[in-house]
Amino acid sequence: xxxxxxxGMADLKICKAPDALTTIGLGSCIGIxxxxxxxxxxxxxxxxxPDSTAIRxxxxxxxxxxxxxxxxxxxxxxxxANKARLVAKIAGGAKMFEMPGASTGINVGERNAEASRAKLxxxxxxxVAEDCGLNFGRTVELYSETGEYYIKAVGxxxxxx
Amino acid sequence: MLTLNEVNExxxxxxxxxxxxxxxxxxxxxxxxxxxxxxxxxxxxxxLPVEELGSAIGAEDEIIVGIMLGVEAxxxxxxxxxxxxxxxxxxxNKLMMRDDSYNEPFNEMxxxxxxxxxxxxxxxxxxxxxxxxxxxxxxxxxxVAVDMAAAILSxxxxxxxxxxxxxxxxxxxxxxxxxxxxxxxxxxxxDSYEKILSALGIPL
Numbered sequence: 489x490x491x492x493x494x495x496g497m498a499d500l501k502i503c504k505a506p507d508a509l510t511t512i513g514l515g516s517c518i519g520i521x522x523x524x525x526x527x528x529x530x531x532x533x534x535x536x537x538p539d540s541t542a543i544r545x546x547x548x549x550x551x552x553x554x555x556x557x558x559x560x561x562x563x564x565x566x567x568x569a570n571k572a573r574l575v576a577k578i579a580g581g582a583k584m585f586e587m588p589g590a591s592t593g594i595n596v597g598e599r600n601a602e603a604s605r606a607k608l609x610x611x612x613x614x615x616v617a618e619d620c621g622l623n624f625g626r627t628v629e630l631y632s633e634t635g636e637y638y639i640k641a642v643g644x645x646x647x648x649x
Numbered sequence: 650m651l652t653l654n655e656v657n658e659x660x661x662x663x664x665x666x667x668x669x670x671x672x673x674x675x676x677x678x679x680x681x682x683x684x685x686x687x688x689x690x691x692x693x694x695x696x697l698p699v700e701e702l703g704s705a706i707g708a709e710d711e712i713i714v715g716i717m718l719g720v721e722a723x724x725x726x727x728x729x730x731x732x733x734x735x736x737x738x739x740x741x742n743k744l745m746m747r748d749d750s751y752n753e754p755f756n757e758m759x760x761x762x763x764x765x766x767x768x769x770x771x772x773x774x775x776x777x778x779x780x781x782x783x784x785x786x787x788x789x790x791x792x793v794a795v796d797m798a799a800a801i802l803s804x805x806x807x808x809x810x811x812x813x814x815x816x817x818x819x820x821x822x823x824x825x826x827x828x829x830x831x832x833x834x835x836x837x838x839x840d841s842y843e844k845i846l847s848a849l850g851i852p853l
Contacts, residue, residue: 496700496703497699497700497702497703497799497803497806498699498700498810499700512703512709512710512797512799513703513709513710513796513797513798513799513800513802513803514799514800514803515796515799515800515801515802515803515804516803516804516807517803517807536699536803536806536807536810537807537810537811543811543812544812547814548700548814551810582800584715584717584794584796584800584801584803584804585715585717585792585793585794585804586792587717587719587727587789587792596807623794624796624800625796625797625799625800625801625803626800627710627797642712642795642796642797643754
């Protein structure tokens with residue numbers, strides 16, 4: 489295996505085989521993995537909020553599902569990925585605290601997942617698998633050799649989608 | 650009219666004061682509850698980019714305990730109190746009168762003890778804020794999560810991320826008998842943030 493490249497919060501990166509991408513401790517955020525099996529070009533975005541147009545302060549495009557996924561998609565095509573072959577997997581979007589009567593921030597996980605699905609659909613990238621919701625954090629790893637998306641959670645067995 | 654930086658600087662001082670009074674209140678409350686003498690360090694206020702919040706109190710994948718409460722009445726928002734696992738085990742063992750070396754995963758009873766401690770500490774900070782601002786602030790019932798630091802801290806990161814690029818956190822050490830390292834985060838909604846500032850006489 490190659491290098492494990494870290495993607496931070498409100499951040500996105502791409503890599504080629506044999507490298508892998510990881511982001512640690514997704515809570516309500518979503519880790520969007522896009523993969524091209526023909527070139528093995530891979531991309532991972534860690535978005536925090538669903539919609540850049542709903543917020544005044546939107547200069548960091550990697551922070552939002554709409555602009556972040558767009559940028560990841562553009563970067564991958566620029567790197568030589570085959571548009572027609574792209575597939576996506578998403579994970580995260582948990583509700584870390586079971587607060588009722590949620591204010592805007594609390595249900596954001598579900599809204600992040602919805603916005604990510606919608607953006608992928610708009611770009612014509614097929615969503616092939618997902619592991620979203622519930623109430624726990626997830627660390628994800630995307631392996632560009634295989635396109636496997638590893639999901640690790642505290643006290644739970646490794647899940648590969 | 651103050652610049653945003655000047656406002657933040659003043660808000661900083663206020664948060665530090667809340668940290669001082671709040672931690673003082675909490676110290677008394679916990680001491681009464683646990684019958685322990687506690688000292689606390691002068692709190693420090695950290696101002697950091699939202700993206701760095703996940704690693705602000707340790708490794709991103711370190712398992713920590715987060716207690717979250719909603720706040721309502723004159724201001725709306727939420728608040729969070731964070732402890733590392735060692736602190737949480739320590740305080741639960743004291744409460745449950747167990748040996749301090751006990752560190753099995755928390756059961757339901759342990760978690761409700763943690764909630765109660767979080768409630769007391771949060772309430773202490775909130776009454777400090779309430780006293781300084783003359784605003785009525787009522788906390789909701791607490792919720793607890795034991796998970797990776799980055800996942801728990803993503804909740805305030807998102808909340809701050811909605812209207813800014815930076816987050817504010819009060820760090821306090823409760824020392825002596827009780828080795829608790831605590832972090833307190835107040836997350837007012839945007840209009841409540843303005844309400845707090847104007848109640849403190851900080852013009853926007």
